[in-house]
Amino acid sequence: MIEWLAETWRNIGVPALEWLVETWFKFGLPALEWLAGNWLKIAVPVLVFIATYVIGLWLRRILSNAFDRWQLRTKWEGSRLVIAAVRRPFLSWFLLLGISIAVQISALPAEAKMITVKAAGSLFVLSLGWTVIVLSERLLRIYLPRIKASRPTIALVISAVRITFIIIGALIVLDIWGIPTTPLLLLIVVVVLGAALVLRNAAPDLFAGFQIGATQQIKEGDYIKLETGEEGYVVEMNWNNTRIKTLGESFTVVPNSRLLQRTVINYGRPLKKAKEPFHFYSRTHITELTGLKARNLQELVDTLKKVPDAVVYYHTHRFLEQHHYLTPEPSNDFAVWISDALGDEILGERLASVDTFQFPDLGALRSRLVGIIEEYLTAHRDTKGATPAETLYFMKSVREAMAGEEFYFMKSVSVILPTTYVVSDLREFVETLRRISLGSLYFHIFESRLRLGKGLNDFSVWIRDTLEETGLAEEIGRLDPYTYTLEGLRLALIQLIEKRIK
Amino acid sequence: MVPLMGQLGVDARWDIIKGNDPFFGVTKKFHNALHGRQEKITARDFELFMVTTRQNIAELELSGDMIFIHDPQPAGLISRKKEIGKKWVWRCHIDLSHPNPEVWDFLQPFVVEYDAAVFSAPAFSRELPIRQFLVSPSIDPLSDKNRELPREMIDTVLAKYGIPDDKPIITQVSRFDYLKDPVGVIQAYELVKRSIDCRLVFAGGTASDDPESDQVLAEVRERAGSNSDIHVLLVPPGSDVDINALQRASTVIVQKSHREGFGLTVTEALWKAKPVVASAVGGIPLQVKNKFTGLCSHGIEGTAYAIRQLLTNPGYAKWLGENGREHIRYNFLITRHIRDYLLLCLALDHEGDVIYL
Numbered sequence: 001m002i003e004w005l006a007e008t009w010r011n012i013g014v015p016a017l018e019w020l021v022e023t024w025f026k027f028g029l030p031a032l033e034w035l036a037g038n039w040l041k042i043a044v045p046v047l048v049f050i051a052t053y054v055i056g057l058w059l060r061r062i063l064s065n066a067f068d069r070w071q072l073r074t075k076w077e078g079s080r081l082v083i084a085a086v087r088r089p090f091l092s093w094f095l096l097l098g099i100s101i102a103v104q105i106s107a108l109p110a111e112a113k114m115i116t117v118k119a120a121g122s123l124f125v126l127s128l129g130w131t132v133i134v135l136s137e138r139l140l141r142i143y144l145p146r147i148k149a150s151r152p153t154i155a156l157v158i159s160a161v162r163i164t165f166i167i168i169g170a171l172i173v174l175d176i177w178g179i180p181t182t183p184l185l186l187l188i189v190v191v192v193l194g195a196a197l198v199l200r201n202a203a204p205d206l207f208a209g210f211q212i213g214a215t216q217q218i219k220e221g222d223y224i225k226l227e228t229g230e231e232g233y234v235v236e237m238n239w240n241n242t243r244i245k246t247l248g249e250s251f252t253v254v255p256n257s258r259l260l261q262r263t264v265i266n267y268g269r270p271l272k273k274a275k276e277p278f279h280f281y282s283r284t285h286i287t288e289l290t291g292l293k294a295r296n297l298q299e300l301v302d303t304l305k306k307v308p309d310a311v312v313y314y315h316t317h318r319f320l321e322q323h324h325y326l327t328p329e330p331s332n333d334f335a336v337w338i339s340d341a342l343g344d345e346i347l348g349e350r351l352a353s354v355d356t357f358q359f360p361d362l363g364a365l366r367s368r369l370v371g372i373i374e375e376y377l378t379a380h381r382d383t384k385g386a387t388p389a390e391t392l393y394f395m396k397s398v399r400e401a402m403a404g405e406e407f408y409f410m411k412s413v414s415v416i417l418p419t420t421y422v423v424s425d426l427r428e429f430v431e432t433l434r435r436i437s438l439g440s441l442y443f444h445i446f447e448s449r450l451r452l453g454k455g456l457n458d459f460s461v462w463i464r465d466t467l468e469e470t471g472l473a474e475e476i477g478r479l480d481p482y483t484y485t486l487e488g489l490r491l492a493l494i495q496l497i498e499k500r501i502k
Numbered sequence: 503m504v505p506l507m508g509q510l511g512v513d514a515r516w517d518i519i520k521g522n523d524p525f526f527g528v529t530k531k532f533h534n535a536l537h538g539r540q541e542k543i544t545a546r547d548f549e550l551f552m553v554t555t556r557q558n559i560a561e562l563e564l565s566g567d568m569i570f571i572h573d574p575q576p577a578g579l580i581s582r583k584k585e586i587g588k589k590w591v592w593r594c595h596i597d598l599s600h601p602n603p604e605v606w607d608f609l610q611p612f613v614v615e616y617d618a619a620v621f622s623a624p625a626f627s628r629e630l631p632i633r634q635f636l637v638s639p640s641i642d643p644l645s646d647k648n649r650e651l652p653r654e655m656i657d658t659v660l661a662k663y664g665i666p667d668d669k670p671i672i673t674q675v676s677r678f679d680y681l682k683d684p685v686g687v688i689q690a691y692e693l694v695k696r697s698i699d700c701r702l703v704f705a706g707g708t709a710s711d712d713p714e715s716d717q718v719l720a721e722v723r724e725r726a727g728s729n730s731d732i733h734v735l736l737v738p739p740g741s742d743v744d745i746n747a748l749q750r751a752s753t754v755i756v757q758k759s760h761r762e763g764f765g766l767t768v769t770e771a772l773w774k775a776k777p778v779v780a781s782a783v784g785g786i787p788l789q790v791k792n793k794f795t796g797l798c799s800h801g802i803e804g805t806a807y808a809i810r811q812l813l814t815n816p817g818y819a820k821w822l823g824e825n826g827r828e829h830i831r832y833n834f835l836i837t838r839h840i841r842d843y844l845l846l847c848l849a850l851d852h853e854g855d856v857i858y859l
Contacts, residue, residue, distance in 0.1 A: 284841065284845060285845070286635060286636075286637075286842055286845035286846055286849055287635065287636040288633060288634065288635050288636070288849070288855075289621060289624055289627045289634040289635065289636050290634075291627055291628060291629035291630055291634055292629070293624075308855070310855040322829065322832065322833055323791065323794065323795075323825075323829065336791075340782075340792055340798075403600075404599070404625050404782075404783055404784070405782060405787070406625070408624030408625065408627070410624060410636060411855060412855070413845070413849045413855050413856075413857065414855065414856045414857065415845055415848055415849075415857045415859060416856065416857065416858050416859065417859040418859070451856070452856070
């Protein structure tokens with residue numbers, strides 16, 4: 001072991017010691033001599049550097065306390081953000097300041113001094129820039145929502161601020177290093193002008209977006225209607241346009257500037273949503289001839305008893321469809337034919353006064369019509385012992401229509417087709433009601449109730465069952481549609497619903 | 503119709519049958535006989551009809567999902583239904599309510615082979631073992647006969663025919679035909695004239711295939727005599743703008759026919775929002791609902807009374823005229839006609855009275 005140690009000492013230890021002694025005489029001693037002659041040149045910059053750093057620490061404390069007092073006095077919520085953002089880089093800035101001053105007063109060559117100062121200056125600019133960016137971003141995130149700016153708008157403003165400070169920082173750094181910034185400035189001006197030119201149409205939308213957000217005139221979820229016809233719920237508002245879900249289940253994108261330039265009706269927040277949406281259908285029809293005809297009352301009633309329901313429906317609703325613009329509308333075909341072709345206005349009036357609205361289905365309506373005619377025929381069966389007036393009734397009851405004026409039995413073949421209108425609340429419903437065809441209105445109010453045997457119109461059923469608006473459903477159900485023109489009926493329905501949702 | 507169908511995406515095409523003069527002579531006789539007129543039809547006529555029909559069956563290239571055959575002349579083409587299949591519809595434009603039995607018995611076997619028949623008015627139909635539909639004719643509101651005209655143009659037409667615009671004008675537009683009762687119109691006018699100063703315009707043409715028309719015109723002129731307030735106008739064919747202007751210049755429009763097809767002159771008058779007095783014949787009752795869209799009359803006195811009512815009550819006349827225009831707008835314009843044809847296609851493809859699409 002001892003031998004191994006002696007061996008190692010000879011091989012490594014001795015040469016190392018020799019190298020140390022040699023190096024000391026070669027470098028250490030001259031350096032010590034240099035330090036003895038120049039220690040002041042080093043000590044002063046180091047002391048200045050340390051002093052600057054200490055001043056920084058002290059200043060940070062003073063400023064922090066002053067800021068705290070000011071914050072307590074003003075209760076400005078942004079002060080905490082300012083302190084958090086500045087606290088850490090503040091010491092770095094004094095570190096950089098200390099380095100700069102120390103280097104300036106040191107004995108380093110002028111060129112090294114200049115490079116060091118420029119580097120420190122650049123680092124300071126970058127650090128300050130970054131701090132300003134972080135701080136402004138945090139402040140914007142507090143204050144932009146206060147003026148109801150939308151999320152996309154906030155993101156856009158923050159990006160703009162960030163880009164602006166980065167450009168300013170970059171320009172200052174370039175200036176520090178003596179690189180000419182004029183071409184770069186020119187380039188930036190050209191780019192900005194180009195962007196302005198390209199976005200000149202978007203600018204009004206951007207500002208309109210700010211204004212709408214600030215004034216809160218329109219918010220996401222509102223139901224709006226533009227004078228140009230677009231309408232629906234606002235589903236999204238971004239920096240340049242607003243997306244509206246229209247009644248036809250599609251979306252319309254409206255530039256923000258149009259929302260300010262045009263008259264917009266804002267109906268406010270969505271109403272209660274239905275459990276199931278209402279699908280509007282429309283209906284049209286073609287007339288089918290049965291080939292059957294009646295010349296007198298007996299033939300009329302005999303045929304009326306055996307024809308299909310579609311015939312009864314046709315002759316009690318034809319006037320309504322063909323003359324829906326008339327008030328008062330003529331009554332059913334049977335009444336009109338008996339008055340005009342048979343000249344029996346008394347029976348005609350009796351049939352005309354049958355209130356179709358009171359019958360839940362076509363079978364009941366047919367029975368009532370047949371009953372009235374048969375009762376009349378029975379009452380005026382013969383002239384035996386009859387008064388002159390009764391004899392006249394008898395004559396009328398057996399009168400035959402002139403050739404060509406017979407009663408022709410017809411029926412309607414309905415074709416029911418879906419529309420694109422689907423609604424989920426009363427606002428959408430009433431706005432759709434304004435624009436559906438008369439065929440659609442007719443189908444849901446008349447055909448669905450009587451011909452399809454639902455006993456109640458489709459609107460009332462939906463409002464009652466899926467919106468649970470029983471009162472409104474009953475009000476609509478009570479409305480006698482046979483006493484209105486179709487346009488008048490549309491208006492009456494709209495008024496009832498508008499009253500409810502006001 | 504065909505261009506409008508094309509715009510809707512329906513590939514609609516017309517085909518025309520060929521025939522010689524004797525064939526069309528026979529079909530003219532058929533036409534009159536089906537309308538109820540007495541015609542002498544021989545076995546030779548039926549034979550000629552069948553020969554031409556067979557030629558057309560062989561030559562015509564019939565195709566399509568729905569084949570409409572118009573009127574009796576080509577009715578025999580139905581023989582190709584077995585070979586082609588598809589849906590066949592017989593579109594009848596004439597009044598079949600009182601046909602000559604001999605001609606009807608000859609045509610009926612063809613007619614019942616169709617999937618459906620289409621008539622212009624309920625009164626034109628008869629009991630048939632096939633489905634029958636009502637498709638009324640229509641007018642094109644943008645055609646020369648019906649479009650809006652500037653006042654200057656109406657004045658120009660009145661000046662052209664020498665009609666001063668100084669008093670109410672009563673007008674009937676129709677062929678010079680006894681069935682249109684032109685003399686009855688003059689008599690009704692004379693009754694009105696006793697109490698109300700007005701003019702009568704009887705405007706119409708003569709039909710080349712109607713030898714009676716010249717005679718009727720002569721009688722009308724004779725009946726009018728030298729009365730300068732009665733204007734009997736022989737309007738040449740193709741004078742649609744003139745007819746339009748005369749109708750628009752009128753205060754009341756009359757259609758006092760004994761028999762009538764659908765009565766498109768009434769449709770035209772109603773479309774111009776004119777108060778109409780018309781006989782309840784043919785397709786007129788479909789258009790004139792008494793006291794709602796016009797007034798119906800049966801005799802000369804009744805016609806005169808109705809005209810007086812309208813001339814002395816301009817508010818009532820205006821209300822009737824406006825109702826009449828709305829009635830035509832919703833029920834007798836070409837758009838409704840196209841819709842009916844499309845619905846007919848649907849009705850033949852679906853069972854039942856209520857079709858859900």
